[in-house]
Amino acid sequence: xxxxxxxxxxxxxxxxxxxxxxxxxxxxxxxxxxxxxxxxxxxxxxxxxxxxxxxxxxxxxxxxxxxxxxxxxxxxxxxxxxxxxxxxxxxxxxxxxxxxxxxxxxxxxxxxxxxx
Amino acid sequence: xxxxxxxxxxxxxxxxxxxxxxxxxxxxxxxxxxxxxxxxxxxxxxxxxxxxxxxxxxxxxxxxxxxxxxxxxxxxxxxxxxxxxxxxxxxxxxxxxxxxxxxxxxxxxxxxxxxx
Numbered sequence: 697x698x699x700x701x702x703x704x705x706x707x708x709x710x711x712x713x714x715x716x717x718x719x720x721x722x723x724x725x726x727x728x729x730x731x732x733x734x735x736x737x738x739x740x741x742x743x744x745x746x747x748x749x750x751x752x753x754x755x756x757x758x759x760x761x762x763x764x765x766x767x768x769x770x771x772x773x774x775x776x777x778x779x780x781x782x783x784x785x786x787x788x789x790x791x792x793x794x795x796x797x798x799x800x801x802x803x804x805x806x807x808x809x810x811x812x
Numbered sequence: 813x814x815x816x817x818x819x820x821x822x823x824x825x826x827x828x829x830x831x832x833x834x835x836x837x838x839x840x841x842x843x844x845x846x847x848x849x850x851x852x853x854x855x856x857x858x859x860x861x862x863x864x865x866x867x868x869x870x871x872x873x874x875x876x877x878x879x880x881x882x883x884x885x886x887x888x889x890x891x892x893x894x895x896x897x898x899x900x901x902x903x904x905x906x907x908x909x910x911x912x913x914x915x916x917x918x919x920x921x922x923x924x925x926x927x928x
Contacts, residue, residue, distance in 0.1 A: 727914065729914070729915070729916075731916075736920070736921075737920055737921070738816075738903050738905070738918030738919055738920050738921050739857070739903075739916070739918050740918070741915035741916060741917070744914050744915060746914075751914075752913060752914065752915060754915070785855070787857070789857075791914075793914075798845050798862070798864070798907065798909050798914075799862075800847065800859045800862045801859070801916060802859060803849075803856060803857035803858075803859075804856070805854075805855060805856045806855060806856070
């Protein structure tokens with residue numbers, strides 16, 4: 697069974713470095729989402745793709761953050777010039793989007809980022 | 813703006829007790845979806861249920877049941893005869909489908925500890 701996978705699972709970096717995370721959604725899912733979760737909080741939405749189009753971005757997604765889904769399959773999330781406040785769990789989710797129906801999002805295991 | 817409130821930060825029960833997790837939401841949309849997710853100690857969010865705003869029927873799935881009341885903007889979750897394996901953080905989430913947005917807005921979660 698191939699659920700949502702994320703790589704790496706853990707990343708430790710120094711402040712100011714760039715990091716990139718990868719997400720592979722469930723294969724038939726056309727929608728892909730990124731969320732960020734800090735300790736003791738619920739996930740916060742960052743951005744959403746339908747196929748390769750980035751359709752929605754949160755105000756949380758500052759200029760240092762960029763996400764891509766070039767072929768409508770896997771996605772990458774890059775953080776440039778990392779700050780200690782970026783330390784969090786980055787979650788990816790996918791869903792099967794149908795026009796008249798809203799399907800649940802399935803989440804990956806997350807990438808835990810620690811910025812020193 | 814949409815908002816989800818889970819006022820109970822942590823609940824501790826003894827095995828076989830029934831427990832109810834509260835969720836109150838705010839939205840101006842008339843078409844929306846409500847969700848419950850479980851986050852066990854392993855960290856991966858697990859989808860439990862989706863409900864749309866037009867369906868107020870309560871739902872039961874094994875030991876789990878959900879009570880949706882639009883009049884009080886609540887979507888509460890009850891676990892009957894709790895078990896140690898139910899120990900996890902539970903999140904309620906909302907999506908305003910009427911605007912075409914796909915992002916989930918999560919509450920801050922309720923940590924449930926079931927003691928043997």
